[in-house]
Amino acid sequence: MAQGKGWSRDDMAKRAAQELKDGFYVNLGIGIPTLVANHIPDGVDVTLQSENGMLGMGPFPYPDEVDPDLINAGKQTITELRRSSYFNSAESFAMIRGGHIDISILGAMEISEGGDIANWMIPGKMVKGMGGAMDLVAGVKRCVAVMDHTNRAGASKFLPQCTLPLTGRNCIDMVITDLGVFSRGEGEARFRVTELAPDIEMDEVKAKTEADLDWSVL
Amino acid sequence: MSNKVFKTAVEALEGLTFDGMVVMAGGFGLCGIPENLIGALRDSGAQNITAISNNAGVDGFGLGLLLETRQIKKMVSSYVGENKEFERQFLAGELDLEFNPQGTLSERIRAGGAGIPGFYTKTGVGTVIAEGKPTMDFDDEEYIMETGLKADVALVKAWRGDTQGNLQFKKTARNFNPMMATAGKVTVVEVDELVEVGSFDANYIHTPGIYVQRIIEAKCEKRIEQLTIRERA
Numbered sequence: 001m002a003q004g005k006g007w008s009r010d011d012m013a014k015r016a017a018q019e020l021k022d023g024f025y026v027n028l029g030i031g032i033p034t035l036v037a038n039h040i041p042d043g044v045d046v047t048l049q050s051e052n053g054m055l056g057m058g059p060f061p062y063p064d065e066v067d068p069d070l071i072n073a074g075k076q077t078i079t080e081l082r083r084s085s086y087f088n089s090a091e092s093f094a095m096i097r098g099g100h101i102d103i104s105i106l107g108a109m110e111i112s113e114g115g116d117i118a119n120w121m122i123p124g125k126m127v128k129g130m131g132g133a134m135d136l137v138a139g140v141k142r143c144v145a146v147m148d149h150t151n152r153a154g155a156s157k158f159l160p161q162c163t164l165p166l167t168g169r170n171c172i173d174m175v176i177t178d179l180g181v182f183s184r185g186e187g188e189a190r191f192r193v194t195e196l197a198p199d200i201e202m203d204e205v206k207a208k209t210e211a212d213l214d215w216s217v218l
Numbered sequence: 219m220s221n222k223v224f225k226t227a228v229e230a231l232e233g234l235t236f237d238g239m240v241v242m243a244g245g246f247g248l249c250g251i252p253e254n255l256i257g258a259l260r261d262s263g264a265q266n267i268t269a270i271s272n273n274a275g276v277d278g279f280g281l282g283l284l285l286e287t288r289q290i291k292k293m294v295s296s297y298v299g300e301n302k303e304f305e306r307q308f309l310a311g312e313l314d315l316e317f318n319p320q321g322t323l324s325e326r327i328r329a330g331g332a333g334i335p336g337f338y339t340k341t342g343v344g345t346v347i348a349e350g351k352p353t354m355d356f357d358d359e360e361y362i363m364e365t366g367l368k369a370d371v372a373l374v375k376a377w378r379g380d381t382q383g384n385l386q387f388k389k390t391a392r393n394f395n396p397m398m399a400t401a402g403k404v405t406v407v408e409v410d411e412l413v414e415v416g417s418f419d420a421n422y423i424h425t426p427g428i429y430v431q432r433i434i435e436a437k438c439e440k441r442i443e444q445l446t447i448r449e450r451a
Binding site: 050051052053054059060061062063066067068069070071072073074075076077078080086087088089090092093096097116126127128129130131132133134135138139165166167168169170 | 246247248249250272295296297298299305308309317319320321322323324325327328339340341342343344345346347377387388389390391392393394395396397440441442443444445446447448449450
């Protein structure tokens with residue numbers, strides 16, 4: 001990438017898109033995860049779920065196709081595809097909680113070394129609500145968090161314990177940051193560094209990570 | 219045959235509203251909200267309302283109308299991000315707020331309407347949502363107990379309805395509406411199009427009329443919150 005080292009927001013989305021497998025049912029969160037839809041690999045066919053009650057989310061409408069009765073979970077106008085289906089909110093979360101969605105890619109404020117995620121509230125600031133985030137991290141088969149590795153002050157967001165109120169406990173399987181990819185297999189307690197972003201050295205990742213990771217294998 | 223059809227939203231709410239009532243209102247954002255019935259609830263003057271709705275509308279529209287007039291005492295919602303007046307009243311301590319995870323909220327309403335007083339879910343385990351709630355282990359995994367929700371009146375928006383209250387919903391305007399229809403002691407529905415009973419193919423009725431006590435046909439503004447389009451090449 002042109003400006004400096006590490007991954008940009010779009011690079012992170014592109015890397016997250018590599019986690020999508022052919023035939024997957026996928027829920028994408030708001031922010032960087034939304035960009036994942038632009039980077040779905042060729043030959044990989046996935047169905048996007050929108051938790052307000054739709055499978056098979058299509059692209060934004062042309063001006064003459066806009067329908068106020070058809071929006072996504074970010075309240076944006078969208079379109080349907082040939083495969084689309086609609087359902088009510090209880091059924092939508094039956095899919096999510098019941099483990100029928102293959103992967104959720106979501107933004108995070110903090111991740112702990114034990115796979116906890118905090119992404120819905122900052123004490124003292126106006127709380128907007130968790131929406132469907134707690135249900136997604138509790139129910140979806142595989143959860144991938146995408147975030148900047150450090151906050152604006154340069155402090156690690158990958159921590160021994162989250163300091164912010166949790167969205168879910170022990171639920172994150174992979175973390176993608178501007179510095180690299182951190183993952184753990186089914187039943188594994190610790191994350192391991194599985195990939196470094198371009199021009200990023202392990203020493204820099206170690207220096208910017210407070211969480212205790214398995215640094216042994218790359 | 220009992221008559222479920224009313225002429226206006228105000229008439230449809232006659233005799234149903236009172237101070238301290240619990241109201242459910244369907245919709246996700248501004249999509250699929252019972253605009254006309256919310257307006258009639260405001261005009262009824264009922265105070266200290268507990269409103270169960272996924273969101274709180276926006277300033278001056280949807281449930282935002284009832285916030286402006288201070289008729290809502292408490293909101294039960296999953297996300298309330300788009301409303302400045304809501305934020306002001308909440309920060310000033312004038313409004314109670316109970317956050318529910320969206321799937322928990324929708325299931326609580328479904329359960330309430332289905333005669334299920336409580337259920338266990340893994341959503342929220344280990345978070346503030348679990349505080350004070352009974353827990354139970356199933357297959358060595360912890361779950362928290364959530365309770366069913368009911369309302370004195372459920373305000374529902376559907377696409378088409380017949381004179382017996384059989385309903386069809388349109389696209390993502392369905393959202394919370396079908397569950398809320400089941401969870402109201404009285405359910406009042408507004409539809410874009412009211413048709414004679416027998417007009418629908420019975421295979422394609424989303425909500426059977428048993429849940430619906432009153433129905434009106436009314437024009438909706440259907441405001442769009444985030445207009446996003448692409449240009450033709």
